[in-house]
Amino acid sequence: MIELKSVSKQYLYGARVLVSTDMTIKSGEIVALLGDDGSGKTTFLKVVAGVTDFEGEILFDGEPLAKKPDDVVMVFDDLALFANRSCYYNLAYPLKIRGVSKDVIDQKVKACADRVGITASLYSGVRKLSLIDKKRLAIARLFLRDCKVVLIDDITKGLDKDEAAVLWQEVAPALQDFAKEGKCVIFSTRDYKEAISIAKRIVVMHYRQIKQIGTYEQIRENPDNVWAAQAFDPDYAFEKAKLSFEGEKLFATTEDGYEIDLGHLVGRIADSYVGKDVYIGWNSDKYDVFGDRKEKVEHAFGTTDGYVLKCGNRKVKSREKLEEVGTLPLANATLVFDETNENSIVTK
Known part of the structure; x- marks a missing residue:
């Protein structure tokens, strides 16, 4: 279980995000962050991931989440890939720096590549991949090691409508599987259809503010404000x-x-x-x-x-x-x- 207690983020130029935010995300729960570009979704994920400073406290099962970096895996919106390296290297690297043996690395890399359908490109350079396959490569990292928190940032961004639909059909079942395993899953999206397809609760964000947190039905029937109402319609x-x-x-x-x-x-x-x-x-x-x-x-x-x-x-x-x-x-x-x-x- 993740607990956000009075969490705030202020940038050097003065903008504030997540002002005094309190929220609990249960183990096995899927939460969607819904909002346009610039709404604060990425900052929310980075705060939970512990890759940016913030005020307040974030706990996982009662202990500071920052002390458990290996319990969190995240797919960033920029994918964070080594562009000049092969797909194999990109998958092997997180395991290598943790001291995993070569045989186990090889086994896991090939299994993860097969799971997301990029086996044929495993030894190709990342630069040669299409955008959708780069995203599949980033997603494959989620399966490399066990974790307790899964974070994904706007995974269909930049794809055309058809490609976005295809990728989401691949990603959504994986996120549901993570939740069934008891993991906390948080993903961001600009598409309300993605949000309502698998999320138990949705965080509506607008201009770096949380406008409402609730189920799809709660927000649609009783929006706290116009922005929340327009999020689904x-x-x-x-x-x-x-x-x-x-x-x-x-x-x-x-x-x-x-x-x-x-x-x-x-x-x-x-x-x-x-x-x-x-x-x-x-x-x-x-x-x-x-x-x-x-x-x-x-x-x-x-x-x-x-x-x-x-x-x-x-x-x-x-x-x-x-x-x-x-x-x-x-x-x-x-x-x-x-x-x-x-x-x-x-x-x-």
């Missing part, structure tokens, strides 16, 4: 409105005059927000497509489970192909966010 609907009470009923009135019933949020929003401007939001599959505020569909894109209907800046998910579509949310689908900081104002 790039087309998340988001617009300004004003809150009001009519009797005991709570409503949000959009800027173009449409009234949305927020009965499901009565008692969950502070009275101080009534009469004030807020942001309302809902997932792109929660539109009332046959409801009010119809808009003309400009383009319709077919998907595996229906259509994505483009109306101006909106993308509405629908089971049917329509010429015009309602662009207000379904009942009970709307959440409310503070206009200033864009954090959720709905109590859970």
Whole structure:
């Protein structure tokens, strides 16, 4: 089990990452770090790996993780390969510096190369490899020795869509196997589909800050802020409105005059927000497509489970192909966010 206690990281130029972060990652758990480039994912992994300084404390099974460097293996985003050496050398080196015998090194190197499908390139120089095979070589290092913590940084970065899908299909089962063996597994990605495919919990990161930690279902249904909401739905609907009470009923009135019933949020929003401007939001599959505020569909894109209907800046998910579509949310689908900081104002 990994425990982060009041962990922070500050760079020399002043930027702070992981401000006073507390988090526990159980043995056998897979955690995904989800965010764009520059969100702090790599720094998070490097802090856990102990390859960069930080404030606070990181424990593994109750002892400082920094005292157990051999318990951690990491695939860096730059792969950290010896570019002028052979694939064989790259796999053999970590074992050689630990005093492993040549026979055992040879056996392990060949077994690991076979596992990731690069046996044919084992004696070739790294520079001759395609990017996807360089990534496979880096992944092969994970199988060289026993460990307790596995860290992988954005392994599909730089690949085209098809190659990324192929590599992820190879990597995901391996990470699941590590978890079944009781290892702590943390990987970073910019693709929410990768994150939700195997991770038990997801850490949503944005601009060097952790925005929310939870399961996919928890974050999608009850996002702490707009960034967390958009992490799993790039087309998340988001617009300004004003809150009001009519009797005991709570409503949000959009800027173009449409009234949305927020009965499901009565008692969950502070009275101080009534009469004030807020942001309302809902997932792109929660539109009332046959409801009010119809808009003309400009383009319709077919998907595996229906259509994505483009109306101006909106993308509405629908089971049917329509010429015009309602662009207000379904009942009970709307959440409310503070206009200033864009954090959720709905109590859970």
